[in-house]
Amino acid sequence: MNTLSYGLLAFLAREPSSGYDLMLRIQPFWQAKHSQIYPLLSIMEEKELLSSYWIKQFDKPDKKIYTLTEQGTRKLKEWMYKTLPDPVTRDELSMRTFCMWMTDRDNAIEIIETRKAYFVRRLEAFEALKDKIPDEKRQFGNKEFYDYMLIQKGMFNASAGLEWCKWVLTMLREQASIEPPTLYSS
Template sequence: MNTLSYGLLSLLTKHSRTGYELMQHIQPFWQAKHSQIYPLLALLEQKGYVAFVHVPQSDKPDKKVYSITDLGKEAIRHWIKEPTDDPVFRDELALKVYCISLVDKEHALKLLADRKVYYVKKKERFNQLFDKFKEESGKDLEDLEITDLQFGPYVLVRKAMMKVDADLTWCEWMKKKLH
């Protein structure tokens, strides 16, 4: 079973979700399209790692709500203890910046401004997520313990916030360097 499949199981440990919701919420950790997720969910269901119920909706199209099974949770516990792959990071912007001396300052600033917009939007989304966590959780988020289902998602939001801040700091530093 591939990493994304385990990732889907992982998201389902917090609560049941549809394929569409899984696609949306796995984005910060793993950028996958729905065309990759739906077939994997069918495989996971075949293997008994997840189960789903049909939920008809009047205002929106009907949906399939997936839940993780005990077998699925066992699979996850085994997976966590196995060696972890190195993270994969592919950034077209970095490749462009590498040879930025080939174009003029205006094009460089445009490139940077576009990416800054991307990072600012990302930061806003993480801030909203953080606020939602604060609302949902009764206690102080800093008091969450590893045994709490919210612990993992919470520390990941903090990780994402730290990283996007580092990215924005670089953007600002870079902009100043270009005058």
């Protein structure tokens, strides 16, 4: 049972859904391909944490709907008391920033602009998710309270990333052509 498995259980605790559906809904918070999700679901079904049934569709392919069993619910609740591991971020931009002095300024600007666009897209996506939660459900006591928390988590991060991009861009543009440093010389 890895984190993704528990994540799938967490989504299924809300409502029974198909693997495809889970894949789409988990994306903004945990990147995973369908090829990773499908096998995990069937393993969890074998362990009887999940049960499944097929829904016949006529215009689209049939769906396999997974539901959390009581065992699954228990397992999820237990997981909530285990030590929380530190988050892991792998961002190629960090590695690139560190050797940005080796490339031309136009390229540096383009790299940051690309990332900036990503954060703008991401913020819009989170905004759309947030709009789906009505004000009265954002209060403590509703399950949606935690949806709201989670979306805000994404937005806080995306905003910080966006601000950083803007800040770097002003720095890069403000400074006129100053000669770049060379290898092994400070």
